[in-house]
Amino acid sequence: MLNRTLNISTSPHIVKGLGTDDIMQNVVWALLPVAIFAVYSFGISALMVLVATTAACVLTEHFLCRFSKKESTISDWSAAITGLLLGLTLPPNFPVWMAFVGGVIAIALGKFIFGGLGYNVFNPALVGRAVLQAAFPVAITTWYPAFLEGRFSAVSSSTFTVPFMEPTVDAITGATPLSAFKFDQVITPASDLALGLITGSTGETCALLILLGGIYLAARKMMNWRIPVAILATVYVLSGILHLIDTQAYPPPLFMLFSGGLMLGAVFMATDMVASPITPLGVVIYGFIIGLLVVVIRIWGGLPEGVMYAILLANAISPHIDNWIQPRVYGTSKTAKAS
Amino acid sequence: MGLFNFRKSTFKHGVHPPEHKEDTNGLPIRQFPFAPLIILPMSQHIGAPSQIVVREGQEVARGQLLAKAGGYVSVPLHAPISGTIRKIANVPTISGKMSVGIYLEAFPASSQEVMEGTPIDVETATAGEILQGIQDAGIVGLGGAAFPTHVKLKVPEGKTCDVLMINGIECEPYLTTDHRVMLEQAEDIFTGIKYLLKATGAERAIIGIEANKQDAADHLENSIPAGAPVSVQVVPVKYPQGSEKMLITSLLGREVPSGGLPIDVNVVVVNVATTAEIGRLLPHGRGIQERVVTITGPGVKKKGNYLIPIGTPLRYVLDQVGVDEQISEVYMGGPMMGVAVSNLDISIVKGTSGIVVFAEKDVKRPEKVYPCIKCGACVDACPISLNPSKLGILAKFEAYDEMAEAFHLMDCFECGSCSYVCPSHIPLVQYFRLSKSIVRKRNASKQSS
Numbered sequence: 001m002l003n004r005t006l007n008i009s010t011s012p013h014i015v016k017g018l019g020t021d022d023i024m025q026n027v028v029w030a031l032l033p034v035a036i037f038a039v040y041s042f043g044i045s046a047l048m049v050l051v052a053t054t055a056a057c058v059l060t061e062h063f064l065c066r067f068s069k070k071e072s073t074i075s076d077w078s079a080a081i082t083g084l085l086l087g088l089t090l091p092p093n094f095p096v097w098m099a100f101v102g103g104v105i106a107i108a109l110g111k112f113i114f115g116g117l118g119y120n121v122f123n124p125a126l127v128g129r130a131v132l133q134a135a136f137p138v139a140i141t142t143w144y145p146a147f148l149e150g151r152f153s154a155v156s157s158s159t160f161t162v163p164f165m166e167p168t169v170d171a172i173t174g175a176t177p178l179s180a181f182k183f184d185q186v187i188t189p190a191s192d193l194a195l196g197l198i199t200g201s202t203g204e205t206c207a208l209l210i211l212l213g214g215i216y217l218a219a220r221k222m223m224n225w226r227i228p229v230a231i232l233a234t235v236y237v238l239s240g241i242l243h244l245i246d247t248q249a250y251p252p253p254l255f256m257l258f259s260g261g262l263m264l265g266a267v268f269m270a271t272d273m274v275a276s277p278i279t280p281l282g283v284v285i286y287g288f289i290i291g292l293l294v295v296v297i298r299i300w301g302g303l304p305e306g307v308m309y310a311i312l313l314a315n316a317i318s319p320h321i322d323n324w325i326q327p328r329v330y331g332t333s334k335t336a337k338a339s
Numbered sequence: 340m341g342l343f344n345f346r347k348s349t350f351k352h353g354v355h356p357p358e359h360k361e362d363t364n365g366l367p368i369r370q371f372p373f374a375p376l377i378i379l380p381m382s383q384h385i386g387a388p389s390q391i392v393v394r395e396g397q398e399v400a401r402g403q404l405l406a407k408a409g410g411y412v413s414v415p416l417h418a419p420i421s422g423t424i425r426k427i428a429n430v431p432t433i434s435g436k437m438s439v440g441i442y443l444e445a446f447p448a449s450s451q452e453v454m455e456g457t458p459i460d461v462e463t464a465t466a467g468e469i470l471q472g473i474q475d476a477g478i479v480g481l482g483g484a485a486f487p488t489h490v491k492l493k494v495p496e497g498k499t500c501d502v503l504m505i506n507g508i509e510c511e512p513y514l515t516t517d518h519r520v521m522l523e524q525a526e527d528i529f530t531g532i533k534y535l536l537k538a539t540g541a542e543r544a545i546i547g548i549e550a551n552k553q554d555a556a557d558h559l560e561n562s563i564p565a566g567a568p569v570s571v572q573v574v575p576v577k578y579p580q581g582s583e584k585m586l587i588t589s590l591l592g593r594e595v596p597s598g599g600l601p602i603d604v605n606v607v608v609v610n611v612a613t614t615a616e617i618g619r620l621l622p623h624g625r626g627i628q629e630r631v632v633t634i635t636g637p638g639v640k641k642k643g644n645y646l647i648p649i650g651t652p653l654r655y656v657l658d659q660v661g662v663d664e665q666i667s668e669v670y671m672g673g674p675m676m677g678v679a680v681s682n683l684d685i686s687i688v689k690g691t692s693g694i695v696v697f698a699e700k701d702v703k704r705p706e707k708v709y710p711c712i713k714c715g716a717c718v719d720a721c722p723i724s725l726n727p728s729k730l731g732i733l734a735k736f737e738a739y740d741e742m743a744e745a746f747h748l749m750d751c752f753e754c755g756s757c758s759y760v761c762p763s764h765i766p767l768v769q770y771f772r773l774s775k776s777i778v779r780k781r782n783a784s785k786q787s788s
Contacts, residue, residue, distance in 0.1 A: 002654055007668050008679040009704065010769045012755035013697070014356055014512070020709040020762045076709060118710030118763075224715065278715045278728055322729070329747040330351075330584065330723035331597040 024077035030213035042092035043151025054083030056103025088203025093156035193258035230287020377650035386412030402454035417626030456624030485690030508581035511673025531618030638696035
């Protein structure tokens, strides 16, 4: 037996064993409760949207790899995350064909042209959503109310719109808490927001489930908890100060935290490892920038919601943050004692 | 220490690989049988090779000088067994290169009594005499680095050593050599410390031990000779706690400057097994002939801590302890920083602290390398706060100068924590080893031109 050929390898000869695919898979598990709640509250229309975006992302990734004569990378699960995330940011009654186009764009323009997993500058799902918002401004701001009777037996009239045709605007639409505030100065109670008893995009209504998913990932060290904490703290403090200045003009901080896409964005989008900084101080700065932009856009911007643009802008700054903020290397401090 | 000078009792970052020490840490050190033929390379240490002073066919006694030091940064080599010099020729070494060496055939009937030289009396000897005695005994760092100990102990002109640090950390998984030495050779350790305090001029000595060896810490604590300026300090279990720089930070809160040595912060660090060897050999003027080696790993049948003559071929060692039929990988040293062996005809050398054997089923090599997803696991692992993710990307682009100048590549001491944690299984530390050697070559050619 001592004549067997030995394998040689470079040290370390043992590895921790947690793989990139494991991390991605766990993000999908963490998103599933959010997706299930979306289907529960919005019915099959929401399911259609989620299936369309996820399928579009996975298929696009697969075929783009094949066309460029590379091994398909769908087994790393990252395309599935992009698809799910994109679907969760869209209104539940969003036309399926548009959702599919968004998924294709998210992977092709948001990820693949940069070189695939690990090289994307922006969160691919948000790239897809940004393009959809520019292309279909009406469809993406028309919301179907939650908990409609018959949501499991029929889809919304806009779900199966024929491609390139104007979607039929539903007779029943609802205002999201943010647009209700922006345009009608109506504040939705924070408890309704946290529990998801509201109108909104498929995955943005139940803040509690999103937080639970985030806590699960953070506990397993698969997500940098500093990012959501920095974002939410910044939004809370800034909007809190504004609310103190004028309780009529500015919404209460809890409303700001739990409304719109902030939770989903802070916990699942801004934490895209590739598009966020790598150092502990860097991510805090990054989170602060996102929080600041969210408050500025929501309160002074023309749009009711600003999470998407805030994260995309911060993604763009993130490589620069990494260049500015480098950890202090052992033994290089001026205060290193030589006594 | 001021009121506001709180310092943590350990270094920043690091990793926690499974320890696997329970297989051997309860097993007392046992004498290993003498191999019929031993193989002694002349380059068992860092520095110039030893110079052979015997000829083929000559009969030598155990402990007799076989080769003298080849310079200041070099040590002599003594006969680990009594026997006949069979051949002086190239011998295989772990690096894969051949090195000049001696094949020594054992006398089957010899008493294996050890030859003694001039004893060094710790009470009367000067620092210089002790350093000379340490070199003459052929002592190098037994923790694995195999750097000549007398060179390390020599406090340069204009510098002082206030603390002598005895390294009993043994943070590599699987290895229990130092653990057993501390439990069984306390007297030698304290004698060694006496020599070392005198050689360095340090006022006190601290023995640093990881919390997973509390029994050894208690035993040493109770064995401190009356009045000896020695203390035992237990530090948290964390890899690479045993690295000199990390240990100095953990025990004293001092930070060795980038590119500097422990003496720059008035510290000299010596491995605990090396210390015991000094305490055992110098009073008799003997040379080092054997060392304690942990033979372990899931592929080994009779695991244990063995006292093995230097030069015993690995093939003989594994034959004696028995290995799994599906033997696949053999490491000299621990699994984090040890070197994979390609040839079982190499031998146990002075720096061999352990042999770890993995059978095929034990090797869990990730099949797939993913792109870096910038998760930051390596940044959180690096004990000296480098950015391995960035360095890895730069290495791919062969931006070696930028790695060295802007990202402190040359401070990396190759502990492997980054590769260990990387979820994308990028061989980061291997990139850095290559990059460092390229930078060193470039710098050398710059200087010579």
